[in-house]
Amino acid sequence: MSLLSVRGLHVTYTTQAGAVPAVRGIDIELDRGQVLGLAGESGCGKSTIAGAILRLLPAGTQVSGEVMLEGDDVLGMRARRLRAIRWTEASIVFQGAMHALNPVQRIGEQIAEPIILHGQAGEREAVVRAGALLEQVGLPPRRLKDYPHELSGGQRQRAMIAMALACNPSLIIADEPTTALDVMVQAQVLRLLKELQRDLGLAMIFITHDLSVLVETCDRLAIMYAGRIIEEGPAEVVFHQPAHPYTRALAAAFPEIGDQRFRRNPSGLPGDPPYPADLPSGCTFHPRCPDVFGPCPDVDPRLYDVSPGRRAACLLVEGALAAAGVTAAAPETARSDATAEEEA
Amino acid sequence: METEPATRESAEGARPILEVRDIHVSFAGRLGLGAGLIGRKASLARAVDGVSLELQKGEILALAGESGCGKTTTARAVMGLERPQRGEILYEGEPIWKRLRAYRRKVQMVFQDPTGALNPRQTIYESVAEGLRIHRVHGDERAQVAKALASAGMRPPERFFLNYPHELSGGQRQRVVIAGALVLEPHMIVADEPVSNLDASVRGEILALLMELRQRLGLTILVVTHDLGLAWTIADRVAVMYLGRIVEIGPADEVLQRPKHPYTRALLDVVPEVGGLERPILQGEPPDPTKIPLGCRFHPRCPVVASGRAAELGIETKCRGEDLNLVEDKPGHFAACHLTPIGEQP
């Protein structure tokens, strides 16, 4: 039985301007110890998923679908059970530690708080545990007494990680954990996350827009666009041999230094990521797609199998047109060459 | 793919368009009234601590480094927004501070945050036209604004005149900021992290735009960035900064593939790539400009010192005790490292 199973997740925010569908049908399967990377840009819905899994979205948000965590139905749970599993089964490492930490409370207290709240230990023991957690993330235990502003950016992020580990969860959701950090500090934090994941056998969902970071740390990658997953598969393969034109464009934004193909050759997509309340028809990516052809504005592709363990939501995937019931010939593009390469 | 601009070759012997000569910019910390009265000195942050560089006409130079290294302060000094305590900045041979207003017409800035860079109460038209109004430029304002917007890729320009910044996307806002810079027909653009606040898939377009402007209008561009990948994509030369000094400068192909300074080497090592988490990562955080180490300012974190190799090569005492500035390794490629004079690689 998988640790986390998300089926058909739909999340719609209610705003002044009307209903905004942030997530439009997501499926995720995560086993113990697996690391899944969730990549996408602004408006794609990835941060919403983090909140949805633990039901932390604002009141009035419509959530439908199924979220099974350790076999329990999270969406259907009663409030008391929900509170019990929050942090003990799954926890979140937030973006922007400066704002996620209480500026007038010492670090030690903040780390100990969930331990005490869940009745896992008394106050004194909780503080001892907090000290041990700090050591685990590479900070000296004496920093327990510090306030958040006395720590540097990287240290605060480590403190956040320590907090996330406080109740021994099986799943950690890291939402842009290294975004505001310098490259060196980012590398340190990433290495820490990888080590912890390995040593503690944690499952992780790593949410970010930085594709290159995900390739390093994740087993599998899921690329999101306009509230849906449009490609998923093993991390390295998705990054280096993308099946979806959007993934290709996104990967091109993180060039490999030394690769002459990227030298003096910036490439990006025209337009901007779509606004969730006003999505294009058919394939939501078609207005920006460099490989757009005939049926794209009319047919909304679902995820089609590219190869075992790999799927992409694009009509150019071999067999997609037939599966979608479209009687049009796929254009002779580089697409077919790439798919042929993989299968070789 | 664009080929190297012809201006590079013909630059031999040509006067650089911009010369920065040993500038120093320091910021004093604030001191309370009481502390000042009893004679305490405010801590001095030496943000820029002896930076010299030259820009040739039509080249793209990337000024790279982590936060706090002084790259933004250097860029602001070049723009005339910060006055260095020491050193001078010459544009076409003349010190910029003598005729700052005229200088400002020739050098324009593109900012990191396109949303913050536009006054939310002004229409796009007014934001772009502002430069013309400040300098009281004659001529058909409307036509000039339209031309600048079109140059920046906003077509048809008239459609955007009455829009407000919040009605546009991030990429479009940055184009408007670029248009606002182009409207004065500058010769040089200083771009501070021009794409880091934009979505990844949009960055390429803005970078392509900058390259196109260099090609078409002959602009010289100084790009400040923390992203070496960006430097690889568009820069002709790269200058790497650390704690207020340039520690390495040279052609992008050279610096990014065959770095001569251990810090550049370290930065390149941590650029995320497949399966690379076992590589060496520097400890600690970017250091404090109020406490610059003696000797080579990088020595406390330098892997070459830490691994003992510096001692083996006999340069460790120099690393700890002797401060140094850029030393030429190959023509055009400089590094501020004691390894360079003895011909070693980091």
Added chain:
Amino acid sequence: MKPTIDIGTPAEPGPPKEGRQERAAPSMKSPRAIARQRRKDSARRLWAQYRRSKMGMTGLAIMVFFVLIAIFAPLLASRCDLSAICHPESPAIAPPSAKYWFGTDIQGRSVLSLTIWGSRISLIVGLSATLITVVIGAAIGLVAGYYGGWRETTLMRLTDWFLVIPFLPLAIVLSVILKPSLYTVIFVIGITSWPSTARVIRAQVLSVKTRTYVERARALGASDWHLVTRHILPNVGPLIFANTILIVAIAILTETTLSFLGLGPDPTLNISWGTILEQAFGQGAAFSGFWWWIVPPGVAIVLLVLAFTMIGYALDDILNPKLRAR
């Protein structure tokens, strides 16, 4: 069927967060026309947002009501009602009746007329005192916030000094030194209220000063004057405006207080709600049960102050970017 977009050109502007506004391409509009259009659009949008605020509209309605009463006072109640000699036959301290809706005071004057005429003074004093307050406060706040340095330190210390002077003792002392009159009251309110305005405005100027678009204008070559008039003031202005409205409320209340304590203008010359109350209390109206003498002016004060407060909060909600739910 949504229009497909040509891949070659940058995409259409995406739907903005606050509702898409497609603007027709202005074919012949000059820059001045564009600027005019912008101002009209801004005003229209502000009004549309304001209308949605129930609190704001209620406050506005009440304020307009009182302003109209003040303007049309001569038509609503004859001026001679204010003097005791006018109606010698009117009963003194008569409870409300068909003839005298709010009854009469000890001099036989109709309390309704007094209340109607009293609105004038309250509003005049409120508005003029506010004008002084805002002019002084804004000037000081702007200079201190924009220039910083020794100017800021000096001005802020001055502000702090005025801030800590207790209002009532100062008012009493000033009223004793200067002759009690309308101008004295306005003056006293003015010089005691500006410090809080100065602080608010300075804080806002500091916040706007560091915005990137101000730096961009400076990089373009703008002079201090251009920066202040084109960028800082327009972004500080709305907050000043909202703050001003609240100051009016405070000023009116302050005038009432001063008049009530007998420090106000000579009641035989100028009737204000505060002086009505002063006379009423002086005659022991509260203890004797002459409620009709106290309640109308009291309620009027409360309503007017409430009105300005509600308008001020509604405006603050709209104009203060921090309060706007993004």
